[in-house]
Amino acid sequence: MLEFRAITRAYELGGERAGVFGVSLTVPKGCLAVLAGPSGSGKTTLLQLAGLLDTPDEGEVRLAGELVSSLPEKARCDLRLRRLGFVFQAFNLVPVLSALENVMLPLQLQGRPEAEARERAEAALARVGLADRRHHHPGQLSGGQQQRTAIARALAPEPLLVLADEPTASLDHAHGGPLLDLMAELAQERGATFLVASHDPSVIARAHTVFRLLDGKLVEVG
Ligand SMILES: Nc1ncnc2c1ncn2[C@@H]1O[C@H](COP(=O)(O)OP(=O)(O)O)[C@@H](O)[C@H]1O
Ligand SMILES: [Mg+2]
Secondary structure, three states: EEEEEEEEEEEEOOOEEEEEEEEEEEEEOEEEEEEEEOOOOOHHHHHHHHHHHHHHEEEEEEEEEEEOOOOHHHHHHHHHHHHHHEEEOOOOOOOOOOHHHHHHHHHHHHOOHHHHHHHHHHHHHHOOOOOHHHHOOOHHOOOHHHHHHHHHHHHOOOOOEEEEEEOOOOOHHHHHHHHHHHHHHHHHHHHEEEEEOOOOOHHHHHOEEEEEEEOOOOEEEE
């Protein structure tokens, strides 16, 4: 589903070279894959490349077989909207909208009719166990409920790939495991593909595949 071929993205900072170097990896469809490694090892850099928010200096990013890293900005933007879902550490829900309206947002941006957006968003929220919270605003939801809303929002448009950067970092320990269990179930039942950056052991324990990074290099696949 997602393939990195010999990806290098280097940052020069005061003579120091940082970034990711020569990374090749494949995430198959229906897989929950985790990018693991200490802070500064290159996890976010790779997620931004997979999310078409950045382009590599060398190498190729392929999505469902298509070479996407060299597409023009307009085409990458379109792919982001139609084919990718994003879950962030800080949830990034719109505070003045209800959970339902938050989940409807990307569906409406895709140009789907209101009734269809509502129906899909309600189904997505029910699937993550929040049917009875759909009219609550983010501030009225717990951290775990906000993150489940963010997962429903990412998945409702049926993206090819969902990218999550440290999705459990704002949750207490009791919530990280169940959140990843939910992602693993969704990967299995929908054939959705997840790429999650995390150094949380409870996240890594639930991965189908773990890519370990160190100093911008892929050092282990397990
Ligand atoms: N925009 C940037 N400018 C300069 N250096 C950067 C930038 N983004 C990341 N880096 C550097 O690249 C390395 C990898 O960072 P990052 O991908 O954010 O790691 P992680 O997400 O694993 O903590 C770090 O050394 C970081 O300082
Ligand atoms: Mg990071």
